[in-house]
Amino acid sequence: MGGSDIEHSDQIEIVPISGELLEQAAEVHLEAFHDRASGRLGRRYAVAFIRWFADRPDTVALAALVDGKVGGYLVGAPLGYQRDINRDLFWTVFVSTLVRPRIWFSFNFIRIVLGRLQVMIGSKQQSTLPELPRPTFCEVGIGVSTRARGRGVGVQMLKAFEAEGRRRGMKSIISSVYRENTAGRALFEKGGYSAMEKGAGATVKYCLILK
Numbered sequence: 275m276g277g278s279d280i281e282h283s284d285q286i287e288i289v290p291i292s293g294e295l296l297e298q299a300a301e302v303h304l305e306a307f308h309d310r311a312s313g314r315l316g317r318r319y320a321v322a323f324i325r326w327f328a329d330r331p332d333t334v335a336l337a338a339l340v341d342g343k344v345g346g347y348l349v350g351a352p353l354g355y356q357r358d359i360n361r362d363l364f365w366t367v368f369v370s371t372l373v374r375p376r377i378w379f380s381f382n383f384i385r386i387v388l389g390r391l392q393v394m395i396g397s398k399q400q401s402t403l404p405e406l407p408r409p410t411f412c413e414v415g416i417g418v419s420t421r422a423r424g425r426g427v428g429v430q431m432l433k434a435f436e437a438e439g440r441r442r443g444m445k446s447i448i449s450s451v452y453r454e455n456t457a458g459r460a461l462f463e464k465g466g467y468s469a470m471e472k473g474a475g476a477t478v479k480y481c482l483i484l485k
């Protein structure tokens with residue numbers, strides 16, 4: 275990202291995640307998703323997950339510096355990324371689950387793993403979302419540490435991601451939030467996203483058309 279893409283406020287600065295910020299961003303991920311499979315997989319997975327987005331030219335990894343320390347992170351990628359990330363992080367997930375056998379007792383975790391395996395071997399296609407203008411950027415994950423919540427950090431990161439999407443010629447952004455995640459849903463609504471209500475599944479998709 276160029277310097278002009280970085281957004282500033284008094285104490286909040288949005289920057290690309292580089293080497294020294296990676297560990298701090300992983301800490302935020304572990305805290306923000308402590309009750310989700312991706313948080314329960316531990317530090318090794320958290321670092322590998324965020325690094326995957328930080329290392330590629332077509333993906334995005336942003337950190338929010340709050341009072342000089344990482345207080346939030348956001349990762350995103352063009353639609354279609356899932357197969358590659360599932361393949362690249364397969365062994366990290368494998369080892370992380372081996373040393374945490376209790377995670378296998380989570381029904382939700384088994385459902386996620388089976389879904390990812392299906393995407394990886396090609397027996398299941400990712401959602402094609404034909405009604406959205408292409409290309410489509412996916413907002414894959416956003417987390418803010420508890421100390422930094424309620425200060426507009428999440429919205430600022432979403433705005434920086436939107437600006438980055440426009441710069442890269444994206445025509446839409448999509449994300450997915452668990453239906454019961456009140457804070458997550460409020461965040462996307464505040465960011466100008468619209469809910470794509472389809473059925474009563476566990477997650478709600480949110481989209482933003484970039485005009």
Ligand SMILES: CC(C)(COP(=O)(O)OP(=O)(O)OC[C@H]1O[C@@H](n2cnc3c(N)ncnc32)[C@H](O)[C@@H]1OP(=O)(O)O)[C@@H](O)C(=O)NCCC(=O)NCCS
Nearest residue numbers: 306416417418423424425426427428429457458460461464
């Ligand atoms: C969701 C999350 C990223 C929001 O971060 P944040 O920096 O606190 O959000 P913001 O301060 O930018 O708030 C954005 C809007 O959401 C609202 N909001 C934030 N937390 C809320 C909550 N717990 N309940 C209801 N609304 C909430 C805010 O009020 C604000 O709207 P407003 O300006 O009209 O008041 C943060 O709570 C988090 O990390 N949660 C755990 C991870 C997660 O669920 N990620 C999203 C799904 S991937």
